[in-house]
Amino acid sequence: MDKQAQPMDASADRKSNEINVTMEEPIRILMLFTIMNRGGAETMVMNYYRHIDRNRVQFDFMVHRQERGAYDDEIEAMGGKIYRMIPLHPFTFNTYRKQISDFFDQHPEYRIIHGHCSESGYFVYREAAGRRVPVIIAHAHNAHALFDTKWLFRTYFKHTMRPYLTQGFTCGKEAARWLFGNELGKKAILQRNAIDTFLYRFDEAVRLEVRQELHLSKDVTVVGHVGRFNRQKNHEFLLE
Numbered sequence: 001m002d003k004q005a006q007p008m009d010a011s012a013d014r015k016s017n018e019i020n021v022t023m024e025e026p027i028r029i030l031m032l033f034t035i036m037n038r039g040g041a042e043t044m045v046m047n048y049y050r051h052i053d054r055n056r057v058q059f060d061f062m063v064h065r066q067e068r069g070a071y072d073d074e075i076e077a078m079g080g081k082i083y084r085m086i087p088l089h090p091f092t093f094n095t096y097r098k099q100i101s102d103f104f105d106q107h108p109e110y111r112i113i114h115g116h117c118s119e120s121g122y123f124v125y126r127e128a129a130g131r132r133v134p135v136i137i138a139h140a141h142n143a144h145a146l147f148d149t150k151w152l153f154r155t156y157f158k159h160t161m162r163p164y165l166t167q168g169f170t171c172g173k174e175a176a177r178w179l180f181g182n183e184l185g186k187k188a189i190l191q192r193n194a195i196d197t198f199l200y201r202f203d204e205a206v207r208l209e210v211r212q213e214l215h216l217s218k219d220v221t222v223v224g225h226v227g228r229f230n231r232q233k234n235h236e237f238l239l240e
Helices: 040-051 072-077 090-106 118-130 151-164 173-187 204-213 235-239
Strands: 027-032 057-063 082-084 112-115 135-140 167-170
Touching (some): 112 118, 118 151
Parallel strands (some): 057 082, 135 167
16 A cells, blocks of 8 residues: 555655745646636635746646636636546546656646545546655645435545645535545635735726626616536525
């Protein structure tokens, strides 16, 4: 069995795999996503990415779609690399495991893995832990609320991935409990979603332009909401 990292324990003995920081090259963090489109987690990471000192820290992305995402051009313009893996589903598990192993053979430079694919990052976390990558992070962005055909796989992988993690990040307590369990969930770091508030400053000209576009009167009160129709978006509260 692969050598396992201690779950969410920053004191794990990885002296032989210390992260070397030099002024010449930035630390490169490998981010795991499905595709870099304009989803919530993707936009949050991009907001951080735009404002970090990229001379010191650089984000690269492992995605699981062959088509280009909405943020790909911007990522590459900022110096990020994008690696494309095959989509992950039960019929591709063996091929995917081989692809991940080959990736780490070719890219031993990554010492920090930050997964945003929930429990789907299991194969990457396991491979990274077996190669003694010192920092392996899973980020809980959501709590799975539906009992569907994916539930069995999601439940299995969220339990089996935990021993390979060195740290968990989360957007909230419920998401942390779902992905990491009650005890490990308490150790997860609460990572606030980054928002550039300057983009949302009041602008009378924009207000009038959008109201005209939506055929709304200048005087009518408008309450807007952007979000898909599922339980986590709490539409009942909005309606109340």
